[in-house]
Amino acid sequence: xxxxxxxxxxxxxxxxxxxxxxxxxxxxxxxxxxxxxxxxxxxxxxxxxxxxxxxxxxxxxxxxxxxxxxxxxxxxxxxxxxxxxxxxxxxxxxxxxxxxxxxxxxxxxxxxxxxxxxxxxxxxxxxxxxxxxxxxxxxxxxxxxxxxxxxxxxxxxxxxxxxxxxxxxxxxxxxxxxxxxxxxxxxxxxxxxxxxxxxxxxxxxxxxxxxxxxxxxxxxxxxxxxxxxxxxxxxxxxxxxxxxxxxxxxxxxxxxxxxxxxxxxxxxxxxxxxxxxxxxxxxxxxxxxxxxxxxxxxxxxxxxxxxxxxxxxxxxxxxxxxxxxxxxxxxxxxxxxxxxxxxxxxxxxxxxxxxxxxxxxxxxxxxxxxxxxxxxxxxxxxxxxxxxxxxxxxxxxxxxxxxxxxxxxxxxxxxxxxxxxxxxxxxxxxxxxxxxxxxxxxxxxxxxxxxxxxxxxxxxxxxxxxxxxxxxxxxxxxxxxxxxxxxxxxxxxxxxxxxxxxxxxxxxxxxxxxxxxxxxxxxxxxxxx
Numbered sequence: 001x002x003x004x005x006x007x008x009x010x011x012x013x014x015x016x017x018x019x020x021x022x023x024x025x026x027x028x029x030x031x032x033x034x035x036x037x038x039x040x041x042x043x044x045x046x047x048x049x050x051x052x053x054x055x056x057x058x059x060x061x062x063x064x065x066x067x068x069x070x071x072x073x074x075x076x077x078x079x080x081x082x083x084x085x086x087x088x089x090x091x092x093x094x095x096x097x098x099x100x101x102x103x104x105x106x107x108x109x110x111x112x113x114x115x116x117x118x119x120x121x122x123x124x125x126x127x128x129x130x131x132x133x134x135x136x137x138x139x140x141x142x143x144x145x146x147x148x149x150x151x152x153x154x155x156x157x158x159x160x161x162x163x164x165x166x167x168x169x170x171x172x173x174x175x176x177x178x179x180x181x182x183x184x185x186x187x188x189x190x191x192x193x194x195x196x197x198x199x200x201x202x203x204x205x206x207x208x209x210x211x212x213x214x215x216x217x218x219x220x221x222x223x224x225x226x227x228x229x230x231x232x233x234x235x236x237x238x239x240x241x242x243x244x245x246x247x248x249x250x251x252x253x254x255x256x257x258x259x260x261x262x263x264x265x266x267x268x269x270x271x272x273x274x275x276x277x278x279x280x281x282x283x284x285x286x287x288x289x290x291x292x293x294x295x296x297x298x299x300x301x302x303x304x305x306x307x308x309x310x311x312x313x314x315x316x317x318x319x320x321x322x323x324x325x326x327x328x329x330x331x332x333x334x335x336x337x338x339x340x341x342x343x344x345x346x347x348x349x350x351x352x353x354x355x356x357x358x359x360x361x362x363x364x365x366x367x368x369x370x371x372x373x374x375x376x377x378x379x380x381x382x383x384x385x386x387x388x389x390x391x392x393x394x395x396x397x398x399x400x401x402x403x404x405x406x407x408x409x410x411x412x413x414x415x416x417x418x419x420x421x422x423x424x425x426x427x428x429x430x431x432x433x434x435x436x437x438x439x440x441x442x443x444x445x446x447x448x449x450x451x452x453x454x455x456x457x458x459x460x461x462x463x464x465x466x467x468x469x470x471x472x473x474x475x476x477x478x479x480x481x482x483x484x485x486x487x488x489x490x491x492x493x494x495x496x497x498x499x500x501x502x503x504x505x506x507x508x509x510x511x512x513x514x515x516x517x518x519x520x521x522x523x524x525x526x527x528x529x
Contacts, residue, residue, distance in 0.1 A: 002048035003055030004041050005094055012097040014090040022091055025515050027071060027508070031064045031092035034521065038126055039063040047113050057102050061093045062110050063123050068092060069107070070501060071508035073487045076104040115500060124503035127510050128317065128344070133526040136517060137310045137317065137344050144311045144476035145335040145355040149324060150498070151489040152289035152302035156282045159256040159272055160201055163219045164188075166249045166284045167196050167226065174242040177230060184225040187218035196222075213260055213271040220270045223253040248287055255280055279326055286493040292324035300324075303490060305483065305502055306334045308342055311354065311475035314482075314513055317344045319506045321490075321499040331358040336367045352376050354473040362449030365456055376469050379457045385442070389434035395420075395444065399451045404444060407431055418446045482509050 015022075015032045022029040031038070044059030068089060069079040082089045083101035090097065114120050131137060157165065167185060171178040181196055189195040191214065192202035205211040227250060236243050255277050260269035281287050282301055292300045308318040318338040322329040339345075339353060351373040360377040368375045382391040396405040397414075404420035405411040408431050412420045426432050426441030436442035447453060459465055487505060490498040511519075518529035 002041065002045060003058045005036065005058040005060060014087050014095060014097055017097065018087060019091055022088060027068065027512055027515065028088040028092045030511070030515055030519070031067070032094070035060045035064045035092070035094070037521070038130065039123070043122055043126060046119075047117060057106055057110075062107070063126075064093045065089075065107065066110075066123060066504050067508045067511065070487075070505040071512065075491065076107045079107065080104045111497070111500060115496060120500060121503040124319070124507040127507040127514075130514060130519070130526050131315055131317070131510060132344055134514065134519065134528045136313050136514065136528060137315060138346075140310050140312060141350055142311055142352045142354060142472055143317070143339055143342065143345070144309045144473055145307070145331070145339060145353065145359055146309070146476040146480055147304050147306045147331050147334075147358075148480050148484060149292040149300045150302050150305055150321070150484070150502075151300055152283070152286055153490055153493055154283045154285040154289060156301050157284060159252070160215065160219065162252040162256075162281070162284050163223060164196065164199070164201070166245070166252050167223065168199065169284065170226065170245045170249050171196065173245045174230065174235065177226065180229045181226055184229045185222035187222050187225075188215075191215065191218045213269075216257060216272055217260070217268065217270045220253055220257055221268050223249060248281070248284060252281060252284060279323075288323060288493070288495045290324040303495065303498055304329065306331070306338060307476070307479060307483070307506075308335070308338050309476045309479045310344075311472050313517065314475065314479050315510055316479055316483075316506045318342045319502055321495060321502045323495060330361075331355075332361040332364040335359050336364050340367060340371060350374070352468070352472075354469060354476070356473070357381070360453075360456065362447040362453050365452040366449045369452060375456060376465060376473065377456070378469065378473075379453075379460045382457075385436050386434055390431075392444065392450075393454060393457065397446065397450055397454065404446070406435070406442070414446060418448060418450075420444045420446065479509075482513075 019029075019032055022032060039060040041059060043063075047059075048056060065079055065083060068074075068082070069076075072082075074082060080101040080103070083093060083095065087097070089095075090099065095101075114122070119125065167181065171181050185196055188202065192204060194202040202215070204215055227246070230246065232246060235246055256273055257270045258273040259265040260271045263269040276291070280291060281289075282291060283289055289301055289303065292302060292304065302324065303321050304324045306320045306322065307316050309316050318341065320334060320338060322334055327333065335355060336359075345351060351371070353368055353373055354376045355378070357378040357380050360375070360379050364377070365375055382393060384391045390407055394407045397403075398405070402414050403411050404414055406422060406425075408425075408429055410422060410425045410429075412422055412425075414420050421441075421443045423441040423443075426436060426438075429435070460469075483505065491501060492498050514528075520527060520529050
């Protein structure tokens with residue numbers, strides 16, 4: 001059953017005894033006085049539908065601990081220790097001086113309950129409701145979008161490590177697999193003397209390419225043998241962890257290998273592929289972690305945090321954590337979804353959306369155009385087909401006529417596949433050297449929203465556009481800096497758990513920012529002083 005705090009203070013209640021020592025305007029002081037208003041008992045009532053059993057830790061206490069935990073970057077054990085020994089934490093959570101903190105596993109239990117509930121991000125939403133109530137972002141006609149890469153909590157694994165680790169996992173989690181592996185997966189032991197009962201890499205001549213290829217061949221053929229011996233159809237039908245283990249084993253066995261030189265893939269000879277797949281799993285410990293290239297020079301492994309920020313106040317109104325790559329996780333795709341579902345933006349309200357060039361896709365411009373919002377997005381740089389030659393903007397696109405005209409004045413119809421083929425017209429063209437090197441002449445593919453992109457590139461040359469972008473967009477970097485300061489590495493594995501952590505972290509930062517802006521309560525209403 002749901003537990004509730006006793007409003008009658010104990011004799012040694014820290015807030016009553018030493019509450020005056022808490023810094024005014026701090027998160028500790030705010031929670032000590034207002035946690036029951038910020039996180040009322042009814043906020044968590046659906047988590048405890050039964051009125052029977054032992055009362056839980058009060059929801060306002062757990063929520064306060066989670067806010068402070070993510071604000072300070074503490075682990076569960078460190079957070080409970082702080083609740084036990086730090087008077088500021090005791091005051092914030094309504095504990096007495098001699099009160100002992102709860103067990104660290106209680107936080108895991110609550111996070112799990114929140115994750116499977118209908119409102120998994122209710123703590124973040126509760127703080128955002130305060131943002132809305134204060135009017136801090138009401139009437140603000142700008143939102144800035146940005147993302148940042150967060151390091152994962154696991155180590156990157158190479159192909160050999162992944163294959164051995166995942167075969168061992170299949171042996172643990174798939175019924176009957178532990179008996180089949182020693183029977184069917186014999187090639188690794190025959191080659192190196194090390195079986196799948198031992199973790200880690202086997203001993204081979206790692207500087208010998210041929211030796212590495214023979215090892216990869218043995219591993220992949222062992223995987224294929226155990227997959228053939230298992231009833232994959234039944235395992236997949238039953239689902240759960242066994243199905244996940246089998247699917248991941250098949251994935252890691254195929255993502256990094258290719259037929260050996262001179263092989264067609266049917267003779268069982270394999271080698272490490274000479275390329276990297278786009279959505280490569282980098283660790284069997286956390287299959288959601290991915291490679292991330294924020295820039296050419298900076299390479300990370302982990303996840304991507306997407307934010308929508310009101311630039312004047314620095315308050316984050318919507319946030320989401322995703323994998324770092326894939327079309328569904330691109331900055332523009334996620335950013336468009338977040339900003340159009342931002343509950344702090346009133347329906348029909350005009351808005352300027354600021355973001356860098358990663359967001360300036362045709363689809364994003366179309367989304368903002370449908371909402372009648374103004375895109376202040378840095379345009380993608382145009383790359384000519386010939387260095388120093390014509391760009392696509394040198395070709396005139398007539399949307400009504402459905403034609404494209406080249407710099408020489410030759411006009412071509414735009415096909416159903418959005419292509420304009422100039423072909424033979426380029427053969428004797430005096431401008432050819434500045435246009436194309438293709439033997440068959442120039443063919444231009446147009447984005448479905450090419451006209452919007454052209455209009456946006458033209459608008460971006462306006463000094464007013466450039467001034468607004470340069471003065472307002474960088475403010476989101478301040479919010480990003482608050483987010484990652486001391487917390488660049490996520491604490492958990494998987495998108496779901498880290499997405500919940502990110503929401504709690506942003507909730508804590510928003511609360512701290514509101515207090516800096518003068519958050520107080522006046523006649524039962526949240527206001528900014």
